[in-house]
Amino acid sequence: MIAVQREITLPAYSRGFHLIEEEVFSEIPELRQVKIGTLNVFIKHTSASLTINENADPTVRTDFESHFNKYVPENAPYYRHTYEGSDDMPAHIKASLLGSSITIPITNGQPNVGTWQGIYLCEHRNYGGHRKLILTLMGI
Amino acid sequence: MIAVQREITLPAYSRGFHLIEEEVFSEIPELRQVKIGTLNVFIKHTSASLTINENADPTVRTDFESHFNKYVPENAPYYRHTYEGSDDMPAHIKASLLGSSITIPITNGQPNVGTWQGIYLCEHRNYGGHRKLILTLMGI
Protein backbone atom coordinates (compact mmCIF):
# COMPACT_ATOMS: atom_id res chain seq x y z
CA MET A 1 0.00 0.00 0.00
CA ILE A 2 1.10 3.55 -0.75
CA ALA A 3 0.13 6.30 1.70
CA VAL A 4 1.65 9.74 1.26
CA GLN A 5 0.55 12.97 2.88
CA ARG A 6 1.69 16.54 2.46
CA GLU A 7 0.66 19.93 3.80
CA ILE A 8 0.93 22.75 1.30
CA THR A 9 0.39 26.48 1.66
CA LEU A 10 -1.23 28.35 -1.19
CA PRO A 11 -0.37 31.93 -2.05
CA ALA A 12 -3.03 34.43 -1.00
CA TYR A 13 -5.81 34.51 -3.57
CA SER A 14 -8.36 37.27 -4.05
CA ARG A 15 -11.99 36.66 -3.14
CA GLY A 16 -13.47 34.40 -5.78
CA PHE A 17 -12.93 31.06 -7.47
CA HIS A 18 -9.48 29.99 -8.69
CA LEU A 19 -8.04 26.98 -10.51
CA ILE A 20 -5.39 25.27 -8.39
CA GLU A 21 -5.00 21.76 -9.81
CA GLU A 22 -1.49 22.43 -11.07
CA GLU A 23 -0.33 23.60 -7.65
CA VAL A 24 -1.94 20.56 -6.03
CA PHE A 25 -0.67 17.86 -8.36
CA SER A 26 2.87 19.26 -8.62
CA GLU A 27 3.25 18.99 -4.85
CA ILE A 28 2.54 15.29 -4.73
CA PRO A 29 4.62 13.64 -7.47
CA GLU A 30 4.17 10.28 -5.77
CA LEU A 31 0.77 10.02 -7.42
CA ARG A 32 2.58 8.85 -10.53
CA GLN A 33 3.39 5.64 -8.63
CA VAL A 34 -0.24 4.86 -7.74
CA LYS A 35 -2.03 2.40 -10.03
CA ILE A 36 -5.36 2.49 -8.17
CA GLY A 37 -6.19 4.95 -5.44
CA THR A 38 -7.58 8.27 -4.35
CA LEU A 39 -6.25 11.71 -3.55
CA ASN A 40 -8.10 13.59 -0.85
CA VAL A 41 -7.53 17.34 -0.75
CA PHE A 42 -8.63 18.96 2.50
CA ILE A 43 -8.67 22.68 3.36
CA LYS A 44 -7.85 23.60 6.96
CA HIS A 45 -10.13 26.63 7.07
CA THR A 46 -13.80 27.46 7.62
CA SER A 47 -14.18 30.46 5.31
CA ALA A 48 -12.69 28.98 2.14
CA SER A 49 -13.58 25.74 0.39
CA LEU A 50 -12.80 23.35 -2.44
CA THR A 51 -14.88 22.13 -5.36
CA ILE A 52 -14.45 20.62 -8.81
CA ASN A 53 -15.83 22.44 -11.81
CA GLU A 54 -15.14 23.70 -15.33
CA ASN A 55 -11.51 24.49 -16.05
CA ALA A 56 -11.82 26.34 -19.34
CA ASP A 57 -13.94 29.50 -19.51
CA PRO A 58 -13.08 31.94 -16.69
CA THR A 59 -16.61 33.37 -16.76
CA VAL A 60 -17.82 30.17 -15.10
CA ARG A 61 -15.74 31.15 -12.09
CA THR A 62 -16.95 34.75 -12.02
CA ASP A 63 -20.54 33.52 -12.36
CA PHE A 64 -19.94 31.30 -9.31
CA GLU A 65 -18.88 34.37 -7.36
CA SER A 66 -21.96 36.31 -8.51
CA HIS A 67 -24.32 33.47 -7.70
CA PHE A 68 -23.01 32.73 -4.23
CA ASN A 69 -22.97 36.43 -3.35
CA LYS A 70 -26.65 36.68 -4.25
CA TYR A 71 -27.84 33.52 -2.49
CA VAL A 72 -25.57 33.81 0.54
CA PRO A 73 -25.71 37.58 0.97
CA GLU A 74 -23.69 39.81 3.25
CA ASN A 75 -25.52 41.67 5.98
CA ALA A 76 -28.52 39.34 6.09
CA PRO A 77 -30.78 40.64 8.87
CA TYR A 78 -30.76 37.28 10.65
CA TYR A 79 -26.99 37.05 11.08
CA ARG A 80 -25.77 37.25 14.68
CA HIS A 81 -22.13 36.38 13.96
CA THR A 82 -21.16 39.80 12.57
CA TYR A 83 -18.13 41.04 14.50
CA GLU A 84 -15.53 39.65 12.07
CA GLY A 85 -16.87 41.70 9.16
CA SER A 86 -19.72 41.49 6.69
CA ASP A 87 -17.87 38.93 4.56
CA ASP A 88 -17.31 36.50 7.43
CA MET A 89 -20.62 34.79 8.11
CA PRO A 90 -21.44 34.36 4.39
CA ALA A 91 -17.96 32.84 4.01
CA HIS A 92 -18.75 30.17 6.60
CA ILE A 93 -22.03 29.26 4.89
CA LYS A 94 -20.49 29.18 1.41
CA ALA A 95 -17.69 26.98 2.75
CA SER A 96 -20.14 24.36 4.00
CA LEU A 97 -22.26 24.50 0.85
CA LEU A 98 -19.21 23.74 -1.28
CA GLY A 99 -17.31 21.56 1.16
CA SER A 100 -13.97 21.28 2.88
CA SER A 101 -12.54 18.41 0.87
CA ILE A 102 -12.63 16.69 -2.49
CA THR A 103 -11.64 13.14 -3.35
CA ILE A 104 -10.22 12.39 -6.79
CA PRO A 105 -9.62 8.92 -8.24
CA ILE A 106 -6.06 8.10 -9.30
CA THR A 107 -5.55 5.60 -12.13
CA ASN A 108 -2.21 4.46 -13.53
CA GLY A 109 -0.36 7.39 -12.03
CA GLN A 110 -2.76 10.09 -13.20
CA PRO A 111 -5.74 11.94 -11.74
CA ASN A 112 -8.70 10.27 -13.44
CA VAL A 113 -10.91 13.32 -13.91
CA GLY A 114 -12.94 14.56 -16.86
CA THR A 115 -11.40 16.70 -19.58
CA TRP A 116 -13.15 19.81 -18.32
CA GLN A 117 -12.70 19.26 -14.59
CA GLY A 118 -10.44 21.51 -12.56
CA ILE A 119 -10.01 22.04 -8.83
CA TYR A 120 -11.34 25.35 -7.53
CA LEU A 121 -10.05 27.10 -4.46
CA CYS A 122 -13.14 28.98 -3.33
CA GLU A 123 -11.88 32.03 -1.42
CA HIS A 124 -14.86 33.51 0.37
CA ARG A 125 -13.12 36.21 2.42
CA ASN A 126 -12.02 39.60 1.12
CA TYR A 127 -8.55 39.03 2.55
CA GLY A 128 -8.29 35.35 3.32
CA GLY A 129 -4.52 35.20 3.18
CA HIS A 130 -2.60 31.97 2.78
CA ARG A 131 -4.65 28.79 2.88
CA LYS A 132 -3.32 25.42 3.95
CA LEU A 133 -4.28 22.17 2.28
CA ILE A 134 -3.60 18.59 3.33
CA LEU A 135 -3.11 16.17 0.46
CA THR A 136 -3.62 12.50 1.32
CA LEU A 137 -2.81 9.95 -1.35
CA MET A 138 -3.73 6.34 -0.69
CA GLY A 139 -3.70 3.34 -3.00
CA ILE A 140 -1.61 0.58 -4.47
CA MET B 1 -5.37 -4.57 1.07
CA ILE B 2 -8.04 -4.65 -1.62
CA ALA B 3 -8.06 -1.85 -4.21
CA VAL B 4 -10.36 -2.15 -7.20
CA GLN B 5 -11.33 0.53 -9.64
CA ARG B 6 -13.76 0.59 -12.53
CA GLU B 7 -15.04 3.16 -14.99
CA ILE B 8 -18.68 2.76 -15.91
CA THR B 9 -20.85 4.62 -18.41
CA LEU B 10 -24.44 5.33 -17.47
CA PRO B 11 -27.24 5.42 -20.01
CA ALA B 12 -28.44 8.93 -20.86
CA TYR B 13 -30.86 10.14 -18.21
CA SER B 14 -33.34 12.97 -18.54
CA ARG B 15 -32.80 16.20 -16.62
CA GLY B 16 -33.59 15.52 -12.98
CA PHE B 17 -32.66 13.21 -10.14
CA HIS B 18 -32.40 9.45 -10.63
CA LEU B 19 -31.65 6.45 -8.43
CA ILE B 20 -28.57 4.61 -9.66
CA GLU B 21 -27.36 2.50 -6.74
CA GLU B 22 -28.23 -0.77 -8.47
CA GLU B 23 -26.20 0.16 -11.54
CA VAL B 24 -23.28 1.20 -9.34
CA PHE B 25 -23.14 -1.79 -7.02
CA SER B 26 -23.72 -4.38 -9.75
CA GLU B 27 -20.63 -3.12 -11.58
CA ILE B 28 -18.27 -3.71 -8.66
CA PRO B 29 -19.02 -7.20 -7.30
CA GLU B 30 -15.65 -7.20 -5.54
CA LEU B 31 -17.24 -5.18 -2.75
CA ARG B 32 -18.59 -8.45 -1.42
CA GLN B 33 -14.99 -9.33 -0.51
CA VAL B 34 -14.36 -6.19 1.54
CA LYS B 35 -14.77 -6.51 5.31
CA ILE B 36 -13.93 -2.89 6.11
CA GLY B 37 -13.55 -0.18 3.53
CA THR B 38 -15.04 2.58 1.43
CA LEU B 39 -16.43 2.95 -2.06
CA ASN B 40 -15.84 6.32 -3.68
CA VAL B 41 -18.07 7.14 -6.65
CA PHE B 42 -16.79 10.03 -8.75
CA ILE B 43 -18.50 11.66 -11.74
CA LYS B 44 -16.23 12.87 -14.55
CA HIS B 45 -18.42 15.83 -15.50
CA THR B 46 -19.07 19.40 -14.40
CA SER B 47 -22.78 19.69 -15.18
CA ALA B 48 -24.03 16.55 -13.42
CA SER B 49 -23.42 15.46 -9.85
CA LEU B 50 -23.94 12.76 -7.23
CA THR B 51 -25.69 12.82 -3.89
CA ILE B 52 -27.27 10.43 -1.40
CA ASN B 53 -30.92 10.86 -0.49
CA GLU B 54 -34.27 9.15 -0.06
CA ASN B 55 -34.78 6.07 -2.19
CA ALA B 56 -38.51 5.50 -1.72
CA ASP B 57 -40.95 8.23 -2.73
CA PRO B 58 -40.22 9.57 -6.24
CA THR B 59 -41.73 12.96 -5.33
CA VAL B 60 -38.60 13.63 -3.26
CA ARG B 61 -36.65 13.56 -6.49
CA THR B 62 -39.06 15.79 -8.39
CA ASP B 63 -39.06 18.23 -5.46
CA PHE B 64 -35.26 18.33 -5.69
CA GLU B 65 -35.57 19.33 -9.34
CA SER B 66 -38.13 22.04 -8.51
CA HIS B 67 -36.07 23.41 -5.66
CA PHE B 68 -32.77 23.62 -7.49
CA ASN B 69 -34.44 25.19 -10.52
CA LYS B 70 -35.81 27.95 -8.32
CA TYR B 71 -32.68 28.67 -6.31
CA VAL B 72 -30.22 28.20 -9.17
CA PRO B 73 -32.29 29.76 -11.94
CA GLU B 74 -31.70 29.82 -15.66
CA ASN B 75 -31.07 33.18 -17.30
CA ALA B 76 -29.97 34.96 -14.14
CA PRO B 77 -29.03 38.49 -15.17
CA TYR B 78 -25.54 38.14 -13.70
CA TYR B 79 -24.50 35.10 -15.75
CA ARG B 80 -21.73 35.75 -18.26
CA HIS B 81 -21.17 32.11 -19.25
CA THR B 82 -24.27 31.80 -21.49
CA TYR B 83 -23.14 30.55 -24.90
CA GLU B 84 -23.70 26.85 -24.13
CA GLY B 85 -27.41 27.36 -23.45
CA SER B 86 -29.56 28.59 -20.60
CA ASP B 87 -29.29 25.25 -18.77
CA ASP B 88 -25.48 25.24 -18.76
CA MET B 89 -24.36 27.74 -16.12
CA PRO B 90 -27.03 26.63 -13.60
CA ALA B 91 -25.85 23.06 -14.19
CA HIS B 92 -22.31 23.98 -13.16
CA ILE B 93 -23.50 25.65 -9.97
CA LYS B 94 -25.85 22.81 -9.05
CA ALA B 95 -23.04 20.33 -9.65
CA SER B 96 -20.79 22.07 -7.14
CA LEU B 97 -23.58 22.49 -4.58
CA LEU B 98 -24.26 18.76 -4.65
CA GLY B 99 -20.74 17.52 -5.30
CA SER B 100 -18.77 15.40 -7.72
CA SER B 101 -18.26 12.38 -5.50
CA ILE B 102 -19.73 10.40 -2.65
CA THR B 103 -17.98 8.01 -0.29
CA ILE B 104 -19.91 5.06 1.13
CA PRO B 105 -18.71 2.77 3.93
CA ILE B 106 -18.47 -0.94 3.11
CA THR B 107 -18.94 -3.44 5.94
CA ASN B 108 -18.79 -7.22 5.63
CA GLY B 109 -19.24 -7.13 1.89
CA GLN B 110 -22.19 -4.74 1.85
CA PRO B 111 -22.70 -1.01 1.43
CA ASN B 112 -23.37 0.17 4.98
CA VAL B 113 -25.99 2.81 4.28
CA GLY B 114 -29.31 3.61 5.89
CA THR B 115 -32.51 1.84 4.88
CA TRP B 116 -33.78 4.89 3.04
CA GLN B 117 -30.54 5.98 1.40
CA GLY B 118 -30.09 5.72 -2.35
CA ILE B 119 -27.54 7.20 -4.73
CA TYR B 120 -28.85 9.97 -6.96
CA LEU B 121 -27.44 10.83 -10.34
CA CYS B 122 -28.24 14.53 -10.56
CA GLU B 123 -28.53 15.34 -14.27
CA HIS B 124 -28.56 19.09 -14.58
CA ARG B 125 -28.48 19.44 -18.38
CA ASN B 126 -31.45 19.07 -20.70
CA TYR B 127 -29.50 16.61 -22.85
CA GLY B 128 -26.54 15.52 -20.78
CA GLY B 129 -25.98 12.26 -22.62
CA HIS B 130 -23.94 9.42 -21.19
CA ARG B 131 -22.16 10.12 -17.94
CA LYS B 132 -18.99 8.37 -16.78
CA LEU B 133 -18.35 7.35 -13.21
CA ILE B 134 -15.18 6.08 -11.56
CA LEU B 135 -15.75 3.59 -8.76
CA THR B 136 -12.83 3.17 -6.35
CA LEU B 137 -13.13 0.47 -3.72
CA MET B 138 -10.46 0.32 -1.02
CA GLY B 139 -10.30 -1.69 2.16
CA ILE B 140 -9.36 -5.01 3.67
Add this chain to the structure above:
Amino acid sequence: MIAVQREITLPAYSRGFHLIEEEVFSEIPELRQVKIGTLNVFIKHTSASLTINENADPTVRTDFESHFNKYVPENAPYYRHTYEGSDDMPAHIKASLLGSSITIPITNGQPNVGTWQGIYLCEHRNYGGHRKLILTLMGI
Protein backbone atom coordinates in the same frame (compact mmCIF):
# COMPACT_ATOMS: atom_id res chain seq x y z
CA MET C 1 -2.45 -1.14 6.61
CA ILE C 2 -4.83 -0.13 9.36
CA ALA C 3 -8.57 -0.32 8.66
CA VAL C 4 -10.99 0.17 11.53
CA GLN C 5 -14.69 0.81 11.35
CA ARG C 6 -17.28 1.57 13.97
CA GLU C 7 -20.97 2.40 14.04
CA ILE C 8 -21.95 4.91 16.71
CA THR C 9 -25.34 6.24 17.77
CA LEU C 10 -25.61 9.87 18.73
CA PRO C 11 -28.01 11.13 21.39
CA ALA C 12 -31.06 12.90 19.98
CA TYR C 13 -30.19 16.49 19.15
CA SER C 14 -32.61 19.35 18.65
CA ARG C 15 -33.11 20.83 15.20
CA GLY C 16 -30.05 22.87 14.33
CA PHE C 17 -26.29 22.59 14.09
CA HIS C 18 -24.23 20.90 16.80
CA LEU C 19 -20.55 20.25 17.45
CA ILE C 20 -19.86 16.51 17.69
CA GLU C 21 -16.13 16.10 17.11
CA GLU C 22 -15.49 14.97 20.68
CA GLU C 23 -18.11 12.23 20.43
CA VAL C 24 -16.67 11.11 17.10
CA PHE C 25 -12.99 11.04 17.99
CA SER C 26 -13.49 9.44 21.41
CA GLU C 27 -15.23 6.48 19.76
CA ILE C 28 -12.29 5.61 17.53
CA PRO C 29 -9.15 5.67 19.71
CA GLU C 30 -7.31 3.64 17.05
CA LEU C 31 -6.73 6.87 15.16
CA ARG C 32 -3.82 7.49 17.53
CA GLN C 33 -2.05 4.60 15.80
CA VAL C 34 -2.40 6.04 12.28
CA LYS C 35 0.59 7.94 10.93
CA ILE C 36 -0.96 8.79 7.56
CA GLY C 37 -4.59 8.23 6.69
CA THR C 38 -8.14 9.46 6.58
CA LEU C 39 -11.24 9.19 8.74
CA ASN C 40 -14.52 9.10 6.86
CA VAL C 41 -17.62 9.93 8.90
CA PHE C 42 -20.86 8.89 7.21
CA ILE C 43 -24.42 9.54 8.41
CA LYS C 44 -26.98 6.81 7.71
CA HIS C 45 -29.91 9.20 7.27
CA THR C 46 -31.43 11.42 4.59
CA SER C 47 -32.75 14.26 6.74
CA ALA C 48 -29.62 15.04 8.74
CA SER C 49 -26.13 15.75 7.47
CA LEU C 50 -22.51 16.45 8.37
CA THR C 51 -20.26 19.40 7.66
CA ILE C 52 -17.11 21.02 8.98
CA ASN C 53 -17.23 24.60 10.17
CA GLU C 54 -16.32 27.03 12.94
CA ASN C 55 -16.05 25.48 16.38
CA ALA C 56 -15.89 28.61 18.54
CA ASP C 57 -18.73 31.11 18.42
CA PRO C 58 -22.14 29.41 18.78
CA THR C 59 -23.83 32.18 16.78
CA VAL C 60 -22.22 30.72 13.66
CA ARG C 61 -24.33 27.61 14.21
CA THR C 62 -27.55 29.53 14.85
CA ASP C 63 -26.87 31.64 11.74
CA PHE C 64 -26.55 28.41 9.77
CA GLU C 65 -30.00 27.38 10.98
CA SER C 66 -31.46 30.79 10.06
CA HIS C 67 -29.88 30.78 6.63
CA PHE C 68 -30.90 27.28 5.63
CA ASN C 69 -34.45 27.87 6.86
CA LYS C 70 -34.73 30.91 4.62
CA TYR C 71 -33.21 29.41 1.48
CA VAL C 72 -34.71 25.94 1.87
CA PRO C 73 -38.11 26.97 3.21
CA GLU C 74 -40.89 24.85 4.64
CA ASN C 75 -44.17 24.72 2.75
CA ALA C 76 -42.73 25.78 -0.59
CA PRO C 77 -45.64 25.71 -3.08
CA TYR C 78 -43.76 23.33 -5.39
CA TYR C 79 -43.24 20.55 -2.84
CA ARG C 80 -45.15 17.34 -3.56
CA HIS C 81 -43.49 15.24 -0.82
CA THR C 82 -45.45 16.72 2.08
CA TYR C 83 -47.07 13.85 4.00
CA GLU C 84 -44.22 13.46 6.51
CA GLY C 85 -44.61 17.02 7.81
CA SER C 86 -43.51 20.48 6.73
CA ASP C 87 -39.99 19.94 8.05
CA ASP C 88 -39.40 16.77 6.01
CA MET C 89 -38.81 17.84 2.42
CA PRO C 90 -36.60 20.80 3.40
CA ALA C 91 -34.62 18.37 5.54
CA HIS C 92 -33.88 16.17 2.53
CA ILE C 93 -32.72 19.14 0.46
CA LYS C 94 -30.56 20.57 3.26
CA ALA C 95 -29.02 17.14 3.77
CA SER C 96 -27.87 16.94 0.16
CA LEU C 97 -26.63 20.53 0.12
CA LEU C 98 -24.41 19.82 3.12
CA GLY C 99 -23.61 16.20 2.41
CA SER C 100 -23.79 12.78 4.02
CA SER C 101 -20.11 12.33 4.78
CA ILE C 102 -16.91 14.16 5.57
CA THR C 103 -13.34 12.95 5.17
CA ILE C 104 -10.68 14.19 7.58
CA PRO C 105 -6.93 13.68 7.20
CA ILE C 106 -5.15 11.90 10.05
CA THR C 107 -1.49 12.70 10.70
CA ASN C 108 0.71 11.19 13.39
CA GLY C 109 -2.26 9.94 15.36
CA GLN C 110 -4.25 13.17 15.30
CA PRO C 111 -7.01 14.67 13.16
CA ASN C 112 -5.16 17.17 10.98
CA VAL C 113 -7.76 19.92 10.88
CA GLY C 114 -7.54 23.68 11.33
CA THR C 115 -7.66 25.30 14.73
CA TRP C 116 -11.18 26.56 14.17
CA GLN C 117 -12.63 23.49 12.47
CA GLY C 118 -15.25 21.39 14.22
CA ILE C 119 -17.62 18.70 12.97
CA TYR C 120 -21.27 19.73 12.80
CA LEU C 121 -24.15 17.34 13.07
CA CYS C 122 -26.79 19.14 11.02
CA GLU C 123 -30.16 18.01 12.39
CA HIS C 124 -32.79 19.15 9.93
CA ARG C 125 -35.88 17.51 11.46
CA ASN C 126 -37.85 18.85 14.43
CA TYR C 127 -37.62 15.46 16.13
CA GLY C 128 -34.91 13.53 14.31
CA GLY C 129 -34.14 11.20 17.18
CA HIS C 130 -30.95 9.18 17.40
CA ARG C 131 -28.67 9.36 14.39
CA LYS C 132 -26.22 6.64 13.39
CA LEU C 133 -22.77 7.34 12.04
CA ILE C 134 -20.24 5.00 10.46
CA LEU C 135 -16.62 5.88 11.15
CA THR C 136 -14.10 4.39 8.73
CA LEU C 137 -10.43 4.89 9.51
CA MET C 138 -7.89 3.82 6.90
CA GLY C 139 -4.18 4.41 6.69
CA ILE C 140 -0.80 3.20 7.77
